[in-house]
Every structure is written in structure tokens, then in C-alpha cells.
Amino acid sequence: MSKEIGITVKKAEDFSEWYNQVVLKAELADYASAKGFMVLRPYGYQIWEIIQSVLDCEFKKLGHRNAYFPALIPESILKREAEHFKGFVPEVFWVTEAGDNRLGERLAVRPTSETIAYSSYSKWIRSWRDLPLLLNFWNSVMRAEIKSTKPFLRTSEFLWQEGHTAHATKEEADEETMKILNLYKWFIEEYLAIPVLAGCKTEREKFVGALYTTTLEAIMPDGKALQMGTSHNLGQNFSKVFEIKYLGQDKQEHYVWQTSWGVSWRLIGAVIMVHGDDKGLILPPKIAPIQVVVIPIFYKDKPNEKLASKAKEITTTLQQNGIRAFCDDREEYTPGWKFNDWELKGVPLRLEIGPRDLEKHTVTFALRDTGKRVEVDESSAAERAKALLEELQKRLKARAESMLKELSSTADSYDEFKRILSTKGGFIKAGWCGDQACEASIKEDTGADIRVVPFEGDPSIQRCVYCGKEAKITAYFARAY
Amino acid sequence: MSKEIGITVKKAEDFSEWYNQVVLKAELADYASAKGFMVLRPYGYQIWEIIQSVLDCEFKKLGHRNAYFPALIPESILKREAEHFKGFVPEVFWVTEAGDNRLGERLAVRPTSETIAYSSYSKWIRSWRDLPLLLNFWNSVMRAEIKSTKPFLRTSEFLWQEGHTAHATKEEADEETMKILNLYKWFIEEYLAIPVLAGCKTEREKFVGALYTTTLEAIMPDGKALQMGTSHNLGQNFSKVFEIKYLGQDKQEHYVWQTSWGVSWRLIGAVIMVHGDDKGLILPPKIAPIQVVVIPIFYKDKPNEKLASKAKEITTTLQQNGIRAFCDDREEYTPGWKFNDWELKGVPLRLEIGPRDLEKHTVTFALRDTGKRVEVDESSAAERAKALLEELQKRLKARAESMLKELSSTADSYDEFKRILSTKGGFIKAGWCGDQACEASIKEDTGADIRVVPFEGDPSIQRCVYCGKEAKITAYFARAY
Numbered sequence: 030m031s032k033e034i035g036i037t038v039k040k041a042e043d044f045s046e047w048y049n050q051v052v053l054k055a056e057l058a059d060y061a062s063a064k065g066f067m068v069l070r071p072y073g074y075q076i077w078e079i080i081q082s083v084l085d086c087e088f089k090k091l092g093h094r095n096a097y098f099p100a101l102i103p104e105s106i107l108k109r110e111a112e113h114f115k116g117f118v119p120e121v122f123w124v125t126e127a128g129d130n131r132l133g134e135r136l137a138v139r140p141t142s143e144t145i146a147y148s149s150y151s152k153w154i155r156s157w158r159d160l161p162l163l164l165n166f167w168n169s170v171m172r173a174e175i176k177s178t179k180p181f182l183r184t185s186e187f188l189w190q191e192g193h194t195a196h197a198t199k200e201e202a203d204e205e206t207m208k209i210l211n212l213y214k215w216f217i218e219e220y221l222a223i224p225v226l227a228g229c230k231t232e233r234e235k236f237v238g239a240l241y242t243t244t245l246e247a248i249m250p251d252g253k254a255l256q257m258g259t260s261h262n263l264g265q266n267f268s269k270v271f272e273i274k275y276l277g278q279d280k281q282e283h284y285v286w287q288t289s290w291g292v293s294w295r296l297i298g299a300v301i302m303v304h305g306d307d308k309g310l311i312l313p314p315k316i317a318p319i320q321v322v323v324i325p326i327f328y329k330d331k332p333n334e335k336l337a338s339k340a341k342e343i344t345t346t347l348q349q350n351g352i353r354a355f356c357d358d359r360e361e362y363t364p365g366w367k368f369n370d371w372e373l374k375g376v377p378l379r380l381e382i383g384p385r386d387l388e389k390h391t392v393t394f395a396l397r398d399t400g401k402r403v404e405v406d407e408s409s410a411a412e413r414a415k416a417l418l419e420e421l422q423k424r425l426k427a428r429a430e431s432m433l434k435e436l437s438s439t440a441d442s443y444d445e446f447k448r449i450l451s452t453k454g455g456f457i458k459a460g461w462c463g464d465q466a467c468e469a470s471i472k473e474d475t476g477a478d479i480r481v482v483p484f485e486g487d488p489s490i491q492r493c494v495y496c497g498k499e500a501k502i503t504a505y506f507a508r509a510y
Numbered sequence: 511m512s513k514e515i516g517i518t519v520k521k522a523e524d525f526s527e528w529y530n531q532v533v534l535k536a537e538l539a540d541y542a543s544a545k546g547f548m549v550l551r552p553y554g555y556q557i558w559e560i561i562q563s564v565l566d567c568e569f570k571k572l573g574h575r576n577a578y579f580p581a582l583i584p585e586s587i588l589k590r591e592a593e594h595f596k597g598f599v600p601e602v603f604w605v606t607e608a609g610d611n612r613l614g615e616r617l618a619v620r621p622t623s624e625t626i627a628y629s630s631y632s633k634w635i636r637s638w639r640d641l642p643l644l645l646n647f648w649n650s651v652m653r654a655e656i657k658s659t660k661p662f663l664r665t666s667e668f669l670w671q672e673g674h675t676a677h678a679t680k681e682e683a684d685e686e687t688m689k690i691l692n693l694y695k696w697f698i699e700e701y702l703a704i705p706v707l708a709g710c711k712t713e714r715e716k717f718v719g720a721l722y723t724t725t726l727e728a729i730m731p732d733g734k735a736l737q738m739g740t741s742h743n744l745g746q747n748f749s750k751v752f753e754i755k756y757l758g759q760d761k762q763e764h765y766v767w768q769t770s771w772g773v774s775w776r777l778i779g780a781v782i783m784v785h786g787d788d789k790g791l792i793l794p795p796k797i798a799p800i801q802v803v804v805i806p807i808f809y810k811d812k813p814n815e816k817l818a819s820k821a822k823e824i825t826t827t828l829q830q831n832g833i834r835a836f837c838d839d840r841e842e843y844t845p846g847w848k849f850n851d852w853e854l855k856g857v858p859l860r861l862e863i864g865p866r867d868l869e870k871h872t873v874t875f876a877l878r879d880t881g882k883r884v885e886v887d888e889s890s891a892a893e894r895a896k897a898l899l900e901e902l903q904k905r906l907k908a909r910a911e912s913m914l915k916e917l918s919s920t921a922d923s924y925d926e927f928k929r930i931l932s933t934k935g936g937f938i939k940a941g942w943c944g945d946q947a948c949e950a951s952i953k954e955d956t957g958a959d960i961r962v963v964p965f966e967g968d969p970s971i972q973r974c975v976y977c978g979k980e981a982k983i984t985a986y987f988a989r990a991y
Binding site: 061062066069071077094100101119120121122123124125126128135148152158168173188 | 610645667
């Protein structure tokens with residue numbers, strides 16, 4: 030593979046450039062002709078389809094159903110919840126014209142769907158029989174980005190899912206908020222092989238319009254945190270504004286309690302950053318569009334029908350065993366070129382079969398993460414592939430767990446806090462008095478903010494890392510994407 | 511069921527009002543708070559999910575992959591193909607502001623993705639090895655509607671899929687255009703149970719920027735035609751404008767040949783119109799989210815644990831046999847209410863089980879289309895359900911075929927042409943000289959245009975129905991949605 034095609038920088042040396050090259054050269058995404066936007070290319074979209082199908086199935090098991098709401102929201106509707114509007118308005122794209130006509134009212138390109146959805150919920154919910162209302166939308170949202178585009182992480186439009194539920198009581202909304210947070214956590218840890226910290230956002234960092242926000246935060250190799258997903262209990266803030274009321278079994282009218290929650294294609298960005306290496310992407314098997322690439326290796330590159338048909342036969346056997354396998358028998362590329370290309374694209378397992386294997390009834394696996402090679406009997410290929418994929422999935426998770434551990438510190442003093450940030454970064458566990466002034470000062474001073482307040486505090490932490498007063502809260506600070 | 515909940519008009523008496531009531535009362539869709547837009551509610555979305563999953567699977571079998579392109583297109587990109595721009599500009603929504611900033615260039619909310627996609631294709635396609643490029647996008651597009659909103663049929667935003675392919679030769683593009691048209695035809699006839707006429711659009715009616723457009727047209731019970739899907743051969747019109755060139759095996763540079771094609775949620779509108787009756791929706795089993803609704807009928811409405819658990823058991827058995835079954839054991843509604851509600855929602859088959867059935871080990875099916883009731887042994891419920899669903903699917907198709915036949919006429923003279931239009935409407939087969947002036951005059955005169963030029967002409971038709979000159983073309987005329 031020529032230098033131009035492969036990754037030309039080392040992950041440890043120029044992380045940002047390495048990331049951009051992996052995204053572009055593995056053909057996950059591309060910059061679009063509109064500034065700030067990206068194109069999700071087929072290979073990236075296949076990963077998104079797997080993420081979608083797993084989550085969609087889980088949402089449905091929990092009783093959620095999908096719907097579609099318009100991408101344009103009249104300004105008067107978006108404005109109804111004042112805090113929410115104030116939070117989003119700096120980044121809203123506004124439609125002001127249709128054809129040659131100036132519109133009477135500006136239409137916001139959906140930055141999130143709370144307002145447009147809840148203006149319908151108020152029509153649909155009448156009685157306790159209509160509750161809970163559990164909906165989810167797979168769509169794209171737009172938030173104008175002024176900083177330079179970073180595919181999957183910072184784009185003016187992104188694909189995501191947003192769940193929007195309505196419940197009879199606060200307890201049910203609390204339960205839903207946590208149920209989804211736990212589902213996200215399970216998915217991110219088990220499928221993406223990325224460990225996360227779970228907890229709440231502070232008042233300052235919570236979703237605009239929410240009662241409280243729960244969040245999952247992961248650490249990236251450059252020591253910066255990445256928010257992986259959020260689940261909000263919206264309380265009755267929106268139901269009071271949008272008049273979403275139900276007649277209870279007690280014959281009284283009540284405002285509903287609501288939640289909203291979402292994850293986006295940003296998850297793919299996290300996978301790239303956490304697992305990739307100097308050769309390119311490494312995909313956790315559970316989300317890899319191709320789990321095993323089968324490559325026939327012809328003697329002196331001369332096609333050999335018997336070998337080619339054996340390679341296809343093995344591919345079919347793998348597929349019949351539930352493995353996403355693909356046979357790369359293109360004649361216009363050499364095996365070496367293919368090895369490099371599929372390594373760059375992060376395929377977890379390569380299965381090679383050559384003339385000698387044909388005689389011996391063997392195949393050789395090459396593992397994407399360790400580079401290790403394993404020769405096995407052809408008859409046990411599917412069984413061994415499954416085991417190797419499972420082990421690889423576990424190895425990636427264990428490696429990410431080590432990284433999280435290494436990039437987690439505790440700071441007893443502000444000096445130590447700043448020293449850690451200026452060296453390795455990562456999560457810093459520290460005490461906080463609960464005063465927003467301290468939180469804001471730390472952010473201004475260091476660029477780090479409170480990423481997550483864990484559900485259980487650490488009683489050994491007694492002082493606010495900034496002001497030295499009594500610590501009411503144990504917080505994880507970090508600089509973030 | 512109270513009058514307010516059920517459909518209050520007859521399909522034959524007020525078709526338009528009947529349609530609106532079915533859409534709203536079956537909870538397929540609702541009007542949105544933005545004028546001209548609609549909300550696709552969960553029940554409607556489930557139908558869309560089935561349509562998506564079948565088509566997506568077929569597209570992939572043919573080698574297509576999905577991708578996502580931005581929803582905003584810079585004006586300069588949209589303008590590049592002049593005819594295309596002229597065709598779409600009257601209905602484009604324009605983003606002119608982001609936050610507080612006026613944008614330097616207007617951004618069109620995607621009315622279709624040819625231009626934005628092909629500005630990327632020109633970067634991705636270099637050599638013959640990169641062809642064919644076979645992509646599909648599931649997204650929404652916006653075209654400002656000034657006429658009053660008609661859910662699924664006339665909305666300013668709609669969900670659809672758009673395929674965009676690039677090929678080395680015209681022949682390959684021709685083949686792709688027809689392959690997709692035939693796939694659509696198969697799907698519409700076999701899944702939606704709606705027969706269609708296939709053929710080409712005239713120059714006047716073809717897609718703006720296409721070499722030629724192939725189309726599928728169905729007739730609705732009110733005698734108006736509905737375009738169900740189109741597949742365009744774009745020739746080299748876009749590749750020349752967007753500089754999409756490849757280096758051939760002949761070492762020469764060539765412009766690619768392209769196709770684009772799409773179907774939208776309008777298909778759901780057609781299903782409603784063609785198959786529904788005075789009680790509401792009738793869904794063809796192959797696209798019904800619930801194919802069999804199981805309703806336990808308690809003696810004097812008193813819940814009976816044994817009966818309830820038997821109903822659930824039967825539901826599970828049906829599901830295990832690949833039937834989409836749902837057990838409606840809600841205690842807050844009477845069986846009568848449930849019967850009406852599921853009939854309104856078009857569930858093809860109802861399975862009733864009461865105390866007497868429990869003793870006799872029987873269940874009773876009620877067929878949505880004929881109202882016929884069939885008592886069967888409980889042990890054969892799944893097998894019989896499958897057969898009944900298959901028969902029902904066939905019956906709906908046969909009924910739609912009769913309607914198409916009844917609403918198809920041939921006109922030898924312009925007087926006859928007008929008389930047919932003013933009575934039953936429908937498709938009118940007639941000769942056309944090929945002159946756009948005649949085509950335009952007929953449209954102006956009668957509101958009918960050429961919906962489709964069949965792939966094979968009728969040699970018995972010899973004169974242009976308007977001017978009387980030699981007929982070069984056999985055309986199907988109709989008024990249309």
C-alpha cells in the first residue's frame with residue numbers, strides 16, 4: 030500500500046490528524062460540499078445500521094415505537110419553552126423563504142424535537158389509558174457549528190435517535206430515564222467495547238428545559254472526555270407549557286411527566302478514537318459490517334479456480350454460522366494490497382487460504398488487534414472464527430478499561446488538579462462545594478468542566494478542590510470534545 | 511364505537527373526507543403544527559418500516575449500499591444543472607440564517623439529492639474499478655406545497671428513498687433503470703396488492719435533468735391516477751456538469767452514465783385509497799404491522815384467567831409461526847369497541863376466543879375484507895391463519911385489478927375522451943401524434959395529462975386523439991393526484 034493510501038501519521042504523535050485520516054481513508058465519511066457538513070459513506074453507514082438495529086430492537090422490547098416528526102419547527106412553537114429556546118437559538122438554522130416567497134414566520138430546522146413533538150402529544154394524550162406514551166424518532170438534527178468540522182464529533186448535522194416519553198407520575202419518568210441510561214451503558218460497553226462513567230450532569234451542564242440530565246462519559250486516548258449519550262427527566266416543564274394533561278383514574282386532570290434521550294453517530298467517532306491503531310481502524314466484532322474477510326492467495330497471483338471456489342465455500346459456511354463474512358476475490362488487487370486495505374478498514378479477522386492450505390485442508394486467521402496468526406483445520410474455521418471474534422471483542426474492552434483506569438486520577442488540591450490536566454489529562458475525581466461560581470471558575474481557568482456527578486459520592490473526598498469549603502459533591506472533571 | 515370515533519362518511523359518497531378520516535382515525539398520521547407538514551404516527555410508521563425492510567433487502571441483494579448526504583445544499587451546487595434547478599426552485603425551502611448570522615450563501619433544504627451527491631461522486635470515482643457505484647439514501651425531502659395538505663399525498667416534507675447509481679456505459683444505466691422499475695412493480699403488486707401500468711414519461715413530464723423517466727401508475731377509486739414510483743436514466747447530463755469521470759480499461763477518460771429512482775410514503779396513501787372501505791382501512795397482510803389481532807371475549811366482560819392465558823398462548827403460537835400477531839387483552843375496553851377499532855385500523859384477521867371456544871378447543875376468525883367468520887380447531891389456528899391471510903392478500907389484489915380494468919378505457923375521438931373523463935375518469939388509452947402542443951392543449955382543456963407511455967404501443971390505435979394526425983405513440987391519459 031502506498032504511503033498516500035495508508036495512514037501517514039502515528040496515533041500517539043498527531044492524534045487529530047490520525048483521526049481525520051482514518052475517517053477519510055477507511056471511507057467511513059467525507060466532507061460535504063456544504064461547509065460544516067459531512068457525508069456518511071456506505072462503510073460508515075453500515076456501522077450505523079448495526080447500531081440502529083440493536084438499539085431499535087431493545088427500544089421495542091421496552092415497548093417503544095417509532096414515529097416521524099417534521100424537520101421544520103415554526104419559531105412560535107420552538108419559543109414556547111423559554112429556557113429551551115434560549116439554549117438552542119444561537120445554533121439554529123432558519124428557513125425564511127420558500128420558492129420566491131418570504132415566509133410569514135421563520136421555520137427552525139429541527140435542532141431537537143421536544144417542542145414539535147409535544148405540540149402533538151397534547152392532542153393525543155387525554156386519559157390515563159393513553160399513558161405511558163413511549164416514542165422514538167430516528168432522524169437527523171442540525172446545530173450550526175462555527176468551529177472546524179470534525180467528522181462524527183463536530184458537524185452541523187448529525188444522525189441520531191431521540192426518545193420522547195410521557196408518564197403519569199414522576200416515579201415512572203425517573204424509572205424510564207434510568208432504564209434508558211442503563212440500556213445505553215450496556216450497549217456502549219458490550220457492543221462498542223468502551224467503558225463509561227455514569228451519573229448526572231450539574232445544573233449548569235444539564236439539558237436546557239430538563240429537570241435533570243443523566244449522562245455517560247468515556248475517555249479518549251488524548252485525555253479528553255466524550256459524552257456518549259444522555260437521558261433526561263424533563264419533569265413537567267414542557268407538559269405545563271404545551272398543556273399535556275391527562276384525566277386520571279381519580280377523575281382529576283394532571284400534567285404528564287416526561288423524558289427524552291438520545292445517542293448519535295458520535296458513537297462511531299468514539300470507536301475510531303478508542304480502538305484504532307497506527308494501521309487504521311479496529312472495529313469491535315459486534316459492530317463490524319465485515320467480521321471476517323476471506324482472501325484467497327493465488328500462487329504467483331495467478332487465479333486458480335479450485336482455490337477461488339474453496340474461498341467462496343468457506344465464506345458461505347461462515348455466513349451460515351451467523352458470521353458477517355466477505356470474500357475479497359477481486360483480481361485487480363494483490364493480496365498485500367487487500368491485507369493493508371482491510372486492516373485500514375478495521376476488519377477484526379482475516380482468513381487467508383493459499384495453495385498449500387488447499388492441500389492440507391487448513392486456513393490461516395490473522396487477528397487485526399494483535400497481528401497474531403493462527404492456522405486451523407478448515408473444518409473448524411467457523412467455530413474458531415466465532416471464538417476468535419469473541420476473544421477479540423473482550424480484548425478491546427479490556428484495553429479500553431486499562432486506558433480509562435490510567436486516565437483516571439484523584440486530585441486533593443487545585444495545584445494537583447491543574448498539574449494532572451496539563452500532563453496526562455483524563456478524568457479527575459475531586460470534591461466540589463456545589464457552588465456554580467467554583468464550577469465556572471475551574472472551567473474558565475483550565476478548560477475542564479464537571480463531566481459527570483456519579484450516582485454515589487466518595488465519602489473520603491471532603492473538600493472542594495477549588496475553594497476548600499466542604500465538598501457536597503464528588504465530581505469527575507475533564508476537558509471534553 | 512361512537513360516531514365520533516368511527517368513520518362518519520361513505521367512501522363512495524365523499525372520497526376525500528373519507529380518506530382524511532381514515533388517516534386520522536386509524537392513527538396513521540396527523541397534521542403537524544407547521545402548515546403543510548404531517549406527523550407519521552407509530553402505526554403509520556410501522557407500515558413504513560415494513561416497506562423499508564423489504565425494499566432495503568432487495569436493493570442490497572442487487573448490490574446497493576446505503577449512505578447519508580446532508581439535508582442542506584448550497585445554492586451554487588443546486589444551480590449547477592440548469593434545467594434541474596429551474597424545475598425545483600419554485601418549491602425549495604431556503605435557509606438564510608444560522609443563529610444571529612445571515613449566511614453568505616443560501617442553503618436549499620434538500621428537494622432531492624442529485625446535486626449534493628454527485629458533487630461527492632466526482633471525488634470518489636476515478637477508475638473503472640470504482641464502477642458501478644450503487645448507492646441508496648433513506649431520508650426525507652422538502653418541496654413547499656401551496657395547495658392544502660393531503661396526508662401521504664401532498665405534504666411539504668415526505669419520507670422516501672432515493673437511489674443514485676453511476677455506470678460505465680449507457681447500456682448498464684438502461685439496465686439498472688429497468689431493474690429497479692421492475693423491482694418496484696413487483697413490490698407494489700405483490701406486497702401492496704395494487705396493479706400498476708409501467709412505461710415512460712413524455713419529455714414534458716420527465717424528471718428535470720433526466721435522459722428519460724420510467725414510471726409506475728396506479729388508478730384510485732375516484733378515477734384519478736397516482737404516480738407510485740419513478741426510475742430515471744440521467745444519461746450524462748449530471749456527470750458532465752459535475753465532472754464525474756473515470757479512467758477506462760482503454761486508458762481513456764469517460765463520463766459516467768447515471769440513474770436515480772425513488773418511492774415515498776405516498777405508497778401508504780395508495781394502499782388507503784385502493785383497499786379501504788366504509789369501516790376504515792384494510793391492510794394487505796404482507797404489509798400489515800398486525801396481521802392477526804387476538805381478542806379474548808369474557809363472559810359478561812368478566813376477566814377469566816384461563817381464557818386470558820389461552821389467548822396469550824395462541825398469540826405466541828401464531829408468532830412462532832411467523833405471523834405478526836397481537837393479543838388485545840386490555841380490560842378497559844369492551845370486545846365490541848375493540849372489534850371496531852381494529853377494523854378501522856385495517857387488521858386483516860381477527861381471532862376471537864370465548865368461554866365456549868375454550869371448552870370446544872376452537873377459535874373463530876373474522877376476515878376484515880368480507881366480514882366472513884370461520885370457526886376452526888385451536889390446534890390448526892396458525893396453519894389456517896396463514897392460509898386465510900394469503901387468500902385475503904390475493905382477494906385484495908384481484909379486487910384492485912377489477913377496479914383498474916373498470917377504470918381503463920380507450921378513446922377514439924376527443925369527444926369520447928372528454929365524455930369518459932367527465933363520467934368515470936380513470937385511464938384513457940388514446941393515440942398521440944407526439945407533438946407537445948397537443949399534449950399541452952389536452953392538459954389545459956381537461957386537466958388530464960399523459961401518465962405513461964407503455965413500452966409497447968397498440969398498433970390498432972392510429973390517430974392522435976386531439977389533432978387527428980397519425981398517432982406515433984400510444985398513451986395512457988388521466989387526471990392525477
